[in-house]
Amino acid sequence: MHSAHTPFWVRYLLLLLALAWVGLWILLPVSTVVYGAFANGWGSYLSALADPESVHAFYLTLIAALWSVAINLVFGLAAAWAIAKYQFRGKTLLLSLIDLPFSVSPVIAGLVFVLLFGGQTLAGTWLAAQHIQILYALPAIVIATVFVTFPFVAREVLPVMEAMGTEEEEAALTLGASGWQTFWLITLPGIKWGLLYGVILCTARAFGEFGAVAVVSGRIAMETNTLSLHVEKLYQEYQSQAAFAVASALLVIALLTLVAKSAVEWRLRRALTEIKHAPESV
């Protein structure tokens, strides 16, 4: 549906400018990562990835991401269920509170947990007395990651649950299904694409989080250094090629995320339009 009266040189000029803009901001950094990773050949690329510190950083990031996704999955489903299926006062306020972490700068997100667990507060002194290590360890990394990814699952599941309405679940309950059966057999299949979409966004952010994790993790090599932090460490140590090699692993994860995201996006949009049209035809 392009404007027919736009002369062809204007169209080509606009297209050229747009592609140049994408090339400058997207293709240039991406190709820099690939070029930098292989600057010294395959051998040093693989040895940079197989370095014990890199491997440990990868495991740590994976575990932290899995925990964060699992926690946000449970919370996101509970929040979406309460908000989508019932009417109550303060719903709008609750929604904006759930969105709150998105407007908090990552460094502040890390800072609040350092303050909370750092020993000056009741929580901090109690935890110290129990010898529970939260800061500068996996728990803090997970908590900070959960904070920055807090709204993703709830936000993506909510519109699908709202669009579904409550009729099907009510029918299942009337026919004698239990609450859990209804959830597994009716609700979950209905929201699966929204849920998956939220999980993908959450995973991508959890894998790449830098600021919040940098503040709470203590950046101890082989202990609390995540992939993103490891990239910075290598860069500071002037191991540019190793930094790019580790960065290229994150790039691959990001590209896989994008592919998964567009695949799910398409299905989610179709599911939403199907839901929208179905009730009217009944």
Next chain:
Amino acid sequence: MNSLSKRRTLPGFTPTLTATLLWLAILVLIPLATLFWTAAQLDASTFWQVVTSPRAVAAYKLTFGVALLAALANGVGGFLLAWVLVRHPFPGRNVVDAMLDIPFALPTAVAGLAFATLCSANGWLGRGLALLGIHAANNRLAIWVVLTYVSLPFVVRTLQPVIEDLGTEADQAAASLGASRWQTFAWVLAPQLLPALLTGMALAFARAVGEYGSVVFVSGNIPYRTEIIPLVILGHLESYHFAEAASVAVVMLLASFMVNGAINLLARWSRRHA
């Protein structure tokens, strides 16, 4: 009331709402309250001194100023991209469209590393700029580059659906009434797109203000010159000045909330015009 009583027949309201509120309190509200509580440990005049110290003020100016410039750049570039993607289909459009999500998906540390290398004296961009007598490394220019990158998708993604809904009827009508292309653009299309454009730019601005990961790679972190607000906060934290760190954080947080409020107003205006 019928719909209300009908809705309550589904089980699970009390447990899910309780879990949500409890979780929200533990993870978000109590930690944020701790931030305000820690800042309140300072008396009013000390608080004021900390948050208006020359170093902090320089950081506010830099962070908000460069974020604004990044939002402006994205206003122009994002408008162009959204327009071309919707109005002028070309082979490979879907690939370009999907690529625009890369700044959302790629960890900021990776982008920071790439741009730091690109802007360095012997990087691809740095060499070109050096010919023009511009040193991009450890400079405000490099901060602008990464902030423009991290906030790139917002304007495009806000404008795309609006341009799609616009259709071509209005500008064809204007053209048939004898309006030139520029007249059509300025008087028919631009006013309808302005609310969405401003919303996208405000979102880009909010994202750029909070950015940390990529900036530390490129900025050199020089106090008064290339130090952004998060670095001032971390500086206080590293010297165990918790209340001072919290104070600057509170100022930044309140500023973010104000930007968010403005975004909500813009979005409402945008919907009214849609």
